[in-house]
Amino acid sequence: MQNPKLDIKKYVLALVVTAAIFGTAFYAAVLFNEARVTDIRATESQLSIDLLSNETQYDLLGQQTCSDIAQNPVLSDQLNALASRLSFAEDNLGADNADVISLKKQYSLLEIKDYLLMQKITTQCGVHPTFVLYFYSNAGDCSDCTREGDVLTYLRNTYPSLRVYSFDYNLDLSAVKTLIALRAIKPELPALVINNHAATYGFKSVDDILKLAPEIQKMATTTATTTKTK
Secondary structure: OOOHHHHHHHHHHHHHHHHHHHHHHHHHHHHHHHHHHHHHHHHHHHHHHHHHHHHHHHHHHOOOOHHHHHHOOOOHHHHHHHHHHHHHHHHHHOOOOHHHHHHHHHHHHHHHHHHHHHHHHHHHHOOOOOEEEEEEOOOOOOOOHHHHHHHHHHHHHHOOOOEEEEEEOOOOOHHHHHHHHHOOOOOOOOEEEEOOOOOEEOOOOHHHHHHHOOHHHHHHHHHHHHHHHO
């Protein structure tokens, strides 16, 4: 017959060991989350600085001549880098986070500023870049938006001269709402506007987009040829 006191000691020992394991895991999780939040806050701070810096650069570029702009390419790479940082913050803090929403609004305004500047360059300088306006939702009502975003990221990386502007259809920002109204974008997402063509709706693969806008590949060929002759 077992000693009741011995059984109690076993239960207490098991409880202590379990509590120690749980406590260690909890402490490690807290440290990990604190480190992650620190990284995210640093990303937010850097993103805010970069947004302000780029906005200032756009103001400067808007005052330049065509030859000046040709010698100082507009900030496509920097805009893409900002998009990656914003995506990181959104994935880690959540789309509903107040800081993320504020950053997204700033980034959206910067995109519109870039878009307007490129329209000005197109008119005044005779260049013909290809634009893609991408309207998405991350409110759970667009099952194809993530896939479409991946397609556009691939195209942007493959054709560096392609300018992709991504806008949250549900973002409470008057400038974005005005853009949606001017382009008559329906809430049938994902939606794409390529150059000045009519909006297209639903998921589009890489091949679909290249068929809709063969100028994307032509633009890459022209850029490569120009680079080789320099």
